[in-house]
Amino acid sequence: MATSLLARVARSALPLARQARSVTTTPHSPSLAAVANQQHVDFEATPSELSDQTFSIPLDLLRAPASGAIVPEFWTGQSPLNETDYVIDCATFQRDLRADTLPAALVAEGKAKYHATGALLFTNTNLGDDLAAMRRLAVINMDDPMKYEGGANSRGEIVQNVFDTGAPASAHLHYHHEMAYVGESTKSLGFCCSHATEGKGTSFLSDNVKVTDELLNSAFGQKLKEKGICYVRCLTDREEFGGNMEGVYNHWQQSFGVETPEEAEALAKSKGLEVEWGPGRYMRTKYYVSAFEYFPQLDRNLLYSSVADDGMWFDAWPGVSHLPEMQSFETATPAEKPLKLTFGDDTPMTRDELYQFVNVYDRFGFPIEWAAGDVAIFCNYRFAHGRPAYELGPGEQRQIGVVLGDMFDRVGSLDGKW
Numbered sequence: 001m002a003t004s005l006l007a008r009v010a011r012s013a014l015p016l017a018r019q020a021r022s023v024t025t026t027p028h029s030p031s032l033a034a035v036a037n038q039q040h041v042d043f044e045a046t047p048s049e050l051s052d053q054t055f056s057i058p059l060d061l062l063r064a065p066a067s068g069a070i071v072p073e074f075w076t077g078q079s080p081l082n083e084t085d086y087v088i089d090c091a092t093f094q095r096d097l098r099a100d101t102l103p104a105a106l107v108a109e110g111k112a113k114y115h116a117t118g119a120l121l122f123t124n125t126n127l128g129d130d131l132a133a134m135r136r137l138a139v140i141n142m143d144d145p146m147k148y149e150g151g152a153n154s155r156g157e158i159v160q161n162v163f164d165t166g167a168p169a170s171a172h173l174h175y176h177h178e179m180a181y182v183g184e185s186t187k188s189l190g191f192c193c194s195h196a197t198e199g200k201g202t203s204f205l206s207d208n209v210k211v212t213d214e215l216l217n218s219a220f221g222q223k224l225k226e227k228g229i230c231y232v233r234c235l236t237d238r239e240e241f242g243g244n245m246e247g248v249y250n251h252w253q254q255s256f257g258v259e260t261p262e263e264a265e266a267l268a269k270s271k272g273l274e275v276e277w278g279p280g281r282y283m284r285t286k287y288y289v290s291a292f293e294y295f296p297q298l299d300r301n302l303l304y305s306s307v308a309d310d311g312m313w314f315d316a317w318p319g320v321s322h323l324p325e326m327q328s329f330e331t332a333t334p335a336e337k338p339l340k341l342t343f344g345d346d347t348p349m350t351r352d353e354l355y356q357f358v359n360v361y362d363r364f365g366f367p368i369e370w371a372a373g374d375v376a377i378f379c380n381y382r383f384a385h386g387r388p389a390y391e392l393g394p395g396e397q398r399q400i401g402v403v404l405g406d407m408f409d410r411v412g413s414l415d416g417k418w
Helices: 005-010 013-019 032-036 091-096 104-117 131-138 208-216 219-227 252-256 261-270 351-362
Strands: 087-089 119-123 157-159 173-176 184-186 188-195 203-207 229-235 274-278 282-289 292-295 300-303 339-343 365-368 375-379 383-387 399-404 407-409
Touching: 087 104, 091 104, 104 119, 104 375, 131 188, 131 375, 131 399, 173 351, 203 208, 203 375, 208 219, 208 300, 208 351, 208 383, 219 339, 219 351, 252 261, 261 274, 261 282, 375 383
Parallel strands: 087 119
Antiparallel strands: 119 375, 173 383, 184 407, 188 375, 188 399, 203 365, 203 383, 229 282, 229 339, 274 282, 292 300
16 A cells, blocks of 8 residues: 555554553653562553553553543554455445445455454445445455444444434543453444545554563453453433433433333343333343353454443533432442443452453554444454544534444353353
């Protein structure tokens, strides 16, 4: 390609990353050799330049900042993958990309790269804002793309089976695996870019195989392995809010695509959720599951959880960020943040553990810098995804359509597959 993706990102995402540190060392921090010989060393977030040392510190030694939001870094400045492993330049295929049947050579190359790495990015497609044509690229590895039911964000359908991202630009979206908080999840996702502004709205993927290996070498990772995880999600009633979405995370009518509490509860329970109703038809759900998920292709368990399902997801979310943390599942109200993440025995995660959870994904992240017509496909087991907050100026646009892949029933982790 004339301009590499990482070269483009170096002009845009890297300055942002330097401002939004999740892990840094100060000029007075001890050397890594000294750290290795100490049992209790605190490392707090402070403004500094990116450092290779920063992400070499063992997770167990990281300590969260004493106060303030824990802001994700998203990457170290170095990608864990080579672009040639997952990028396909479609310049020679452009005139055939709007046809009902895609070129066989392109499909074969795409499937081979996806099978090898779990990620695929089609660039230089010249598809502009033709989401229907982009969707044909997005589904080349999908047999039966799923409907978005029981999802967290309030997504609208842009074209058939292509949904918007459902999150405000001003919120940084922590790395996460799509629909990890229900019993039916998706194997893969496709992102279709119909509008882009250079340097704004960069998406990131994190190599979850490397993340899993790193996490399991820590005490926190072993604790997740032993205890599992509990997702608490609460959804408001559209009628109580008069249809207003301002300051609202999601209404259960929008999330489940139904109109009555009975329908919503039945659908939630079919996805493995426990359900209780609070005043004002406030829907409280709880889901216990392993923090890991068995991935058949690699015949091993991979991490399948993140802080994106905790109240800190809303630290920069307009209309919700000011709300206090949820105190308990039984007493949750719309006056609190509607998400809470605990260990599977209902004990809370410490601030340091949440900090380590953020950092381990940051260590193996890499950017997807968008241009209109780009299509990214990635395995939901092998990669987590997220993005920093961004702000558009007058006349600037960013729109990413989401295609959800084949559904699967979660099995959690399997014995002997570590």
